[in-house]
Amino acid sequence: MRREPTFARLDQLAAWHEQQADPLARPFRRGVEILEHQQSAALFRRMVGNRAATDPNRLNLVGMLPLDAPGRWCERHGYRCTVSNGSIGVMAQRSDEPPVVARLGDTLVWNGEKITVQERPGLVTPPREDDAMGELVQWLGDQLDEDERIAQAACWDEWSDVWTARPPQASYERYTVVDYLDDVVVAVTPENADADSVGQHVARHDPARVLREVGAKRQLLDASNADCSPACRRDHTFSGSCALRWMGPVSEIDGEPWVRNEDGRQVPAPMVTTKWTLRLLALSYADRPGYRAEWRP
Structure with a gap:
């Protein structure tokens, strides 16, 4: 036998x-x-x-841990808990306090007053998105400064930033782009292209539009490069300056990506992330000195 x-x-x-x-x-x-x-x-x-999970003071987040164990352990200390299925990612929160976020291999510790996280040995917290893309942010800011400088230099008073295409009114006139006083900004005399198309293009990209675009792009840069709360270094939320940081942790159910919002609910993962936004912004300046091939989206 x-x-x-x-x-x-x-x-x-x-x-x-x-x-x-x-x-x-x-x-x-x-x-x-x-x-x-x-x-x-x-x-x-x-x-x-x-x-x-029987130790009231410590809970090791190991792969064999039942999914309901972190919730039971956190509730013992007055916290509500959300567990990411499949990865043992845990977010515990008490009333309006900042959430405590831990991942597989970490240890939840109760010190008698609150729950803290002891990261597993050798764990290196990955750099934040804005840290990793810091050079791209700086380079983009330089390009926007240059666009603004040139657009402002093209204006001779505070009203001259709006240009209009003016077709010729007589056979002896040329196609021109004019300012608010109907003074000629530039004469449009292309050798091969259609004068009206070139004139309309120049007028539509007048200093006023360039300055609006610079302002909008700067707001995107500010949002993507803003400081986060310490919790956002591990589990980015949807509030405040983190609006572009729907980075993760991203999980999948039946091939569909999802993330958790501040309430711990599962919501579809967004298509746009900070890194993607910055790379798309930089793409329009790909012909300028200093642009790097690895910045392409």
Whole structure:
């Protein structure tokens, strides 16, 4: 009679049942036997996870931890808890206090007054988006400064920033772009292109429009480069300066990406992120000195 192996720990026993339940490793095993090993493995994994959640002062976020264990542990200390299914990402919050965010491998610690996070050894918090793209932000700001300088230099008073295309009214007149006094800004005399198209293009890109675009793009830069609360270094939210930081953690359910909002609810992940926005802004200046190929979206 074959003897089953013995183990010193429950997690070892769970791993053995998981190995026995692998149909590729045991192709001749009957389906009912595979099912029994799967059920046994799940049971022992849950036992290990429940044991890990019994310490009221510390909770290690390990892969075998039942998904409901962090919630039960946090509720014990007056926190509501949201768990990211599949990655053991935990966000705990008490009343209106800033959320406490932890990931797989971290440890939740109760110090008698509040829950804190002890990061797993060797974990390096990734740089924030604005830190990683800092040089691109600086370069973009320089381009906008140059656009503004040139647009302002093209104006001779506070009303001369609006230009209008004026077709010739007689055979001896030329196609021109004029200012608010109907004075000629530039004569349009293309050798090959249509004069009206060129004139309309010049007028539509007058200093007033350039200055509006510079202002709008600067607001995007300010939003993407604004400081976040400490929690946003780990789990970006939707509020305040973080509006463009819907970076994650991004998870998937049936191929559909989603993130959690400030209330812990699952919402569809947005298509636009800070990094993507900055790269798209820089794309219009790709012909200027200093643009880098790695900045292309």
